[in-house]
Amino acid sequence: MTTHYGPAVHTPAENDGGPPSEAPAPPGHHRPRRSRFGRPWRGRPKDPRWVRPAFLALLTATALLYLYNLDASGWANSFYSAAVQAGSQSWKAFFFGSLDAGNAITVDKPPAALWPMALAVRIFGLSSWSILVPEVLMGVGTVAVVYAAVRRRFSPAAGLIAGAVLALTPVAALMFRFNNPDALLALLMSLACYLVVRALEDGRSKWLVWAGVAIGFAFLAKTLQAFLILPALALVYGVCAPVRLRRRLGQLALATAAIVVSGGWWVAVVELWPASSRPYVGGSQNNSFLELTFGYNGLGRLNGEETGSVGGGGGPGGGGGGQWGETGWDRMFNSEIGGQISWLLPAALILLVAGLLATRRAARTDAVRASFLVWGGSLLTTAAVFSYMAGIFHQYYTVALAPYLAAVVGMGAATLWERRGRIWASLALAAAVTASAAWGYVLLGRTPEYLPWLRMPVLAGGLVAALGLVFAGRLGRRTALAAAGLGLVASLAAPTAYTLSTVREGHSGSIVTAGPSGASMRGGGPGGGGFPGGGNAPGRGQGQGQSQGGPGGGGFPGGGTAPGTGGNNQNGQAPNGQMPNGQAPNGQMPNGQSNQNGPAGEGGRMGGAGGGGMGGLLNGAEVGSEAKKLLAADADSYTWVAAAVGSQNAASYQLGTGEPVMAIGGFNGTDPSPTLAQFKEYVADGRIHYFIAGGGTGGGMGGDSGSASRITSWVEATFKEVTVGSATFYDLTAPTD
Numbered sequence: 001m002t003t004h005y006g007p008a009v010h011t012p013a014e015n016d017g018g019p020p021s022e023a024p025a026p027p028g029h030h031r032p033r034r035s036r037f038g039r040p041w042r043g044r045p046k047d048p049r050w051v052r053p054a055f056l057a058l059l060t061a062t063a064l065l066y067l068y069n070l071d072a073s074g075w076a077n078s079f080y081s082a083a084v085q086a087g088s089q090s091w092k093a094f095f096f097g098s099l100d101a102g103n104a105i106t107v108d109k110p111p112a113a114l115w116p117m118a119l120a121v122r123i124f125g126l127s128s129w130s131i132l133v134p135e136v137l138m139g140v141g142t143v144a145v146v147y148a149a150v151r152r153r154f155s156p157a158a159g160l161i162a163g164a165v166l167a168l169t170p171v172a173a174l175m176f177r178f179n180n181p182d183a184l185l186a187l188l189m190s191l192a193c194y195l196v197v198r199a200l201e202d203g204r205s206k207w208l209v210w211a212g213v214a215i216g217f218a219f220l221a222k223t224l225q226a227f228l229i230l231p232a233l234a235l236v237y238g239v240c241a242p243v244r245l246r247r248r249l250g251q252l253a254l255a256t257a258a259i260v261v262s263g264g265w266w267v268a269v270v271e272l273w274p275a276s277s278r279p280y281v282g283g284s285q286n287n288s289f290l291e292l293t294f295g296y297n298g299l300g301r302l303n304g305e306e307t308g309s310v311g312g313g314g315g316p317g318g319g320g321g322g323q324w325g326e327t328g329w330d331r332m333f334n335s336e337i338g339g340q341i342s343w344l345l346p347a348a349l350i351l352l353v354a355g356l357l358a359t360r361r362a363a364r365t366d367a368v369r370a371s372f373l374v375w376g377g378s379l380l381t382t383a384a385v386f387s388y389m390a391g392i393f394h395q396y397y398t399v400a401l402a403p404y405l406a407a408v409v410g411m412g413a414a415t416l417w418e419r420r421g422r423i424w425a426s427l428a429l430a431a432a433v434t435a436s437a438a439w440g441y442v443l444l445g446r447t448p449e450y451l452p453w454l455r456m457p458v459l460a461g462g463l464v465a466a467l468g469l470v471f472a473g474r475l476g477r478r479t480a481l482a483a484a485g486l487g488l489v490a491s492l493a494a495p496t497a498y499t500l501s502t503v504r505e506g507h508s509g510s511i512v513t514a515g516p517s518g519a520s521m522r523g524g525g526p527g528g529g530g531f532p533g534g535g536n537a538p539g540r541g542q543g544q545g546q547s548q549g550g551p552g553g554g555g556f557p558g559g560g561t562a563p564g565t566g567g568n569n570q571n572g573q574a575p576n577g578q579m580p581n582g583q584a585p586n587g588q589m590p591n592g593q594s595n596q597n598g599p600a601g602e603g604g605r606m607g608g609a610g611g612g613g614m615g616g617l618l619n620g621a622e623v624g625s626e627a628k629k630l631l632a633a634d635a636d637s638y639t640w641v642a643a644a645v646g647s648q649n650a651a652s653y654q655l656g657t658g659e660p661v662m663a664i665g666g667f668n669g670t671d672p673s674p675t676l677a678q679f680k681e682y683v684a685d686g687r688i689h690y691f692i693a694g695g696g697t698g699g700g701m702g703g704d705s706g707s708a709s710r711i712t713s714w715v716e717a718t719f720k721e722v723t724v725g726s727a728t729f730y731d732l733t734a735p736t737d
Helices: 051-067 078-089 091-096 114-124 128-153 156-167 170-175 182-202 205-227 230-240 245-272 289-303 338-358 367-388 395-418 423-445 452-470 477-504 625-632 647-657 676-684 707-718
Strands: 640-645 661-664 688-692 719-724 727-735
Touching (some): 051 128, 051 477, 078 091, 114 128, 128 156, 156 395, 156 477, 170 182, 170 395, 170 477, 182 230, 182 367, 205 245, 205 289, 338 395, 338 423, 338 477, 367 395, 423 452, 423 477, 452 477, 625 647, 625 688, 625 727, 640 647, 640 707, 647 661, 661 707, 676 707, 688 707, 707 727
Parallel strands (some): 640 661, 640 688
Antiparallel strands (some): 688 727, 719 727
């Protein structure tokens, strides 16, 4: 490994993944020519022969791991799967990210993450595989980017360690097999860090501009979360780039312009498009994407003031408990989050400090130190925001940390290994391994029934390896390598076990978690993946009888009443039990038990490993064959075969029938779209055939004054009820007498 001090020199032969710059062959000698077909396998001329095959093996193993049992998740998050289906049927829905091909309302995010999946569905047809394989490819791509970034300034082994750490992080294995926007976000943010590192090596503007483009498209995946690492990246480049200050400032201005153009073109089109001819912007209260960006998806996530949310956030930081979990400096380590991402986080923090210490005397432009600052700064910035944000926060958000954490581990391990002859470096290596083993022991203890035999080998192996690493500089190379290998195995064994548990089971619904049952606890017991508002969700429900709608079914978060205004609460609400005031479908809470009446019919486990669900709000409905037959009759005569309150309820019927279903009120049923007057106009024009009873939160948070509640009341008073199987519909073409 070559460590660079002073101004970085761009040497493609050693650092690039592209064609090496070779010196002319000596007179009388002919350089052997390499086949263009052999080079991808062999790699760079100066690499040992094992490097490129090992890298390709890493990517292949990652792909196979993430593809395993992929279709068990069914539609995964049916909210996004419905939008993917709509985008495969209508280019207008594709562009706007509409939930249905009739373009009534959009998802509550920009559509970039939907585009690869929608294109795959257009090519291969609608299936779980065509929706989720693009996510797997994004995961493999992210591993490749992290490997390439670490390998450039460190060693091939460092890149392989970083790639393996990323691939075996439980939350990464979850989200790179799921259809939320987080997979594309993680890929693009990793690419942005890689490009900034390239720019720091030689000061060329093109790398920084391309980094801006990556961040701009990341904004179109998950709005302002893409900007969390901007301060760190800008500060590192502004201080460490190997060009004059004036040029650095100009380059940062160009990168900012690239962000605005690459992320703002779509925003400009949406805002300038006449509202009357485009879908309503889901998640907003004023049909404005800017309002959605800076409100519900922006500042509201930080301070908890999210208009239209299913619940507020916690109090300001400092350890306050809120409806989305405890906030504070230790949030990434607590019982809700720890098993998702924090396995190697203590080691990463130790290695980051050690890496900066090792380069403390380097020149301002040292590219090795700059790499630590880019990836470490991104890790710390994102973790700090996640730790203290008081608004909506789900465990799977932490996948954003996985690439940064993996890169820091790979870089730090390589840096200390090279300096293992110095006592401080060997002690730091030993401390990192000890921290990983000890923390793995603690995290495994949180799920005592899952592989109970693994805890002691992880701890013992880590301690033995740490003892060997203390003396690594005095031991023979083989013995030192054996200690390092044992330390790596001990550090990765526990997260690998959680990752294998994750890929063995399907995950569906809006709130999913990685690992075995009980790996993430919220709401007071194991597996409570998320009843905001402090509602009792853990354990087995005790529902008996039926929820009749209104207040009788138990309170919803924030004080709202149970969804629906009548009927037997079918369509994903709470069949065979009461509403989620501790009860659940068929008397079981999703603490790893099967969901019998929700999307598990598609092969998924409701809410993932212990994820929660609120009936038709967070998880879809089971659509029977009789209901499909009813909605399919004369479907071509209508823009929407049905309308339902809440996006998950509507999505289930849309995916089940293949026909557009209008989601009244958007995801929560709280968006003011359509208004009662607009809905009446659609009905009068013969554009909607049926209204599906139940779903969403009805009148919105804490009252019955919402648009969805008024529409529901009007429909029930005006049209004939049709019962098919266990589901209730209202025929909007058949008024009552």
